[in-house]
Amino acid sequence: MNIENSIKRFHVEVLPPKQNAENLEERLEKFADRYTRVVEEDYCACITDNAMGHLSFQGTELIEELELPVKPENVMIHLNTFHTKKDLDNILNSCAERGIKYILAVTGDGSPRLPKLRPLDLGINGLESVTSVELLNYIKNEYPGYFTLGVAFNPYEPEQHEFNKMRRKINAGAEFAITQPVVEQNEAVEKMLKEFDIPVVVEAWMSRKLHLLSECVGYEIPENTEYDPVANLEKLMKNYPDCGVYLALLNYKRQFPLLKEMRSYAGR
Amino acid sequence: MIVKDNELLKEYRDVWVLAEVAGGRVNKVSYELLGIARKLADKLSAVKTPVPANTSAASGSVVAQLVHERPAAKSHVVCVALGSGIEKAAESFFYYYADKVIMVDDPALKTFNDTIHAAVVSRLIKKYKPAILISGATSRGRSVMPRIAVQIETGLTADCTGLDIEPETGLLLQTRPAYGGNIIATIKSEHHRPQMSTVRQGVFKAPVPDKFLKGKIIRESIYDDEKKSGLTVIKEMISEDSGINLSDADVIVTGGRGVKGPEGFEVIEDLAKGLRGAVGASRAAVDAGWISYAHQVGQTGQTVHPKIYIACGVSGQIQHLVGMQSSSFIVAINKDPEAPIMKLADVAIVGDLFEIIPELVRVLK
């Protein structure tokens, strides 16, 4: 399947259990269940990497330990720069071994317990810190031909700055991009679609927790704002017919079953 | 050691300062401690009944009862110094009003070896029976003092910010912050001698020295079996940062978490240069590895009281505040007007330090 078509599908966020989860066994079961449902529907299961700096288990070890099936088109591993070199290599080796194809390379969120990759770890001199660009370069060089690499696009950053960054990321090997959450429509995303010739996934915020959304987009959305996540998803699919959609904080009970119909309706 | 007998307790009178001499140079904290030691010794000499009742330690009683009147016995300030080639340093302790100096000067003490130092000092304690032993809460003091305390079987209180004598009992009252400064605890050691504490640099002021003061140095030696330690120092390195003495600076410019990285400290340095001051750092900045520990201000760093203290991007955790709140004039630069440091400051500047400091540097030029 070509990348455009593959990227056009639903990308469903699957949050891995946290390291300090008390009911770990239960959480693992839930994770396995969600992952399997997403893959079975032929959507793409996107496993986050210590999201918001919360110590969580890695997608690769979860897939291994829980013996979850991997279909190359249906799994995406998020990978950020808060790892030791050894852990980074372990994750990448495991992805390669298991035939995981999609990796989203991001700078990521730190925490006191998370070690930051140092430029020297990747053999880079004279640089202050490792960003997704260096991470992309490293993966491209060390694992040629193994992965299809994606990056983040933030339409809420100053445009010129973000566009320059995107160009550097593409030069470093990025083949697709996922945006920050978009409410209905976004001008910067539209410009970006025109400017860059790569497939794009638009993020749909599926939760009613607007304070978290405010943090993601970087501007304050009043708590009492009328926000219907499903209606927003429908709008995004209509406004961006050639893009994939990333479903953040999806409700698996109420929202997941709705996706099937929406997909056939939108011809995805 | 545990001393339950009142008659024996009477023998423990003097106040000792364990000095820190490295490379022939005296750590300033040793002089500061001679100042407080003098105050403690004078108060101790004035205690009429320095003997608590013969309550057994096991009874758990903390109330000391007076037994009978005793004539006050004079308490002396004794400075104990270990090292090699330290005669000059030893003499300097008299300038700071030490009554006596006990010196162990031996090539075996050239480098710092906590095991050897502890063995020698423990023997001297048994011989001379001090009532109190204090030392700087430097990395060396904090290594050797616990070892001595265990060998002597007595108590030790770390990082005291206040030392006093309880007038009725003559016991040492040791005050220290705990839980990052959120709790202030007062600690006593009733039946064990000596009563031991470590004190951070800058907590007490050194007395004004009088270079005409002289005294006779008591020379003690090191025993051969004390030289066997299992530890050999093979190289000593003095870092470029060793010159940082925050306690001497009139102006300190401190960077905290808001400085965001090692490159942010260049901005802090610019301002410090412009004001001919020193660079300080909060624990968060030091822990993040942006700047060396030598710069750390606060409970686990240095206590400072400069004329002007400028805190940049420091939120003002209580453990930081205890190390700088007695500065004469405090300026805080912070994005968050609600940060605790802004309430403590004389001048609070709300804004981005990366915009304000370059402006300050420009105006100063």
Place this chain on the structure above:
Amino acid sequence: MKIVVCVKQVPGTTDVSIDPETKRLVREGVEIMMNPFDTYALEEGLLLKEKHGGEVIALSMGPKRAELTLREALACGADRAILLNDRALGGSDTFATSYALSKAVKKIGEVNLVLCGKQAIDGDTAQVGPGIAAHLKWPQATYVSRLIDSKESILTVERMHEAGNDVCEVELPAVLTVLKDINIPRIPTLKGRLASRTAEIPVWDASFIGADPAKIGLDGSPTRVVTTRKPDARDKHTVVLDGSASKSAGELVKILKSRIKL
């Protein structure tokens, strides 16, 4: 190499309160974690074991729930864990604590190395590590920032002090207290975490380690906390400057000039 790593369970925050009735610290409902400095001691133990073989034993003295912190150590890769728990140990100061821990080390037997974090973030005393060394009559190296070399019977380490650092050789058995500079602690794997959840953690009491009752607990502690209080609040008048950067800078320099020569 048989290595004991001492780990302490500490509150996740130092923002504690005092119960007005009992005058004791309120410990209930406070989030707990492994003392951050101890994670570096643990990692160093694991690295030494990877090089020399042997065993890493996590040891903690504390209440029953300190077991959680020991499980954390197991999840990271410690081979086994021991909890020292006895009401008789309650109220121990650093002398009594280091005594009890040293007795446990003896009870474990044939230990080559004890590793501790430089200090715990709740008490901040840094006295227990050297205390254990003194009770065991072993050499100690404190504030260790780097392990330069290790052989079966001797370690070469770098120690930090205020004026720089030094390099020394320590004969084993010995006690080391370590700084954050020494390594990057690993994060538990899912495999390790799952195994740690069901591991047996033996609980040792004071008599099992042969501790002298006169040297432990509140009564065996030479020091005693007589009062605790909250620090004094310092209220004062603050001049707030919240204009533009250049305006604030100008005003501040004016104020500073009135206080020192610039």
